[in-house]
Amino acid sequence: MRFARRSLGMMLLGAGGLLLAGPAMGRLFAQDPPNRREFTIVAKDFRYTPARIEVTQDDLVKLTIRSEDIAHSFTIDEYRIVKRVPAGGSTTFEFRADRAGTFPFYCNLTGETGHQMMHGELVVRGK
DSSP: OHHHHHHHHHHHHHHHHHHHHTHHHHHHHOOOOOOEEEEEEEEETTEEESSEEEEETTOEEEEEEEESSSOEEEEEGGGTEEEEEOTTOEEEEEEEOOSOEEEEEEOOOOSSGGGGGOEEEEEEEOO
């Protein structure tokens, strides 16, 4: 029992030392926060505007896809993203751009032939 108390006391003392070291110790172990990039893409008349977005690898990307007419979708196969955008509405989501390269995005709906014309690209620059 006495050993357990002593061990607990040493652990608490150690934790208190870390608290007193505060920001200095935190900087030693902290990683750089990711860049956060936000974009709004408008889907209208069977096109995306803008049709190209550029980010840097490991950025946290927040996309809002807004439809200004009928329902659309937004798909990036390589990132396993498939989002539906309601007519006149919007869809917002985030993902980490963890792979460098150029990745096409498109509308995967088939109700209107114009959906097949909706293409764009996500460009992820390497670090």
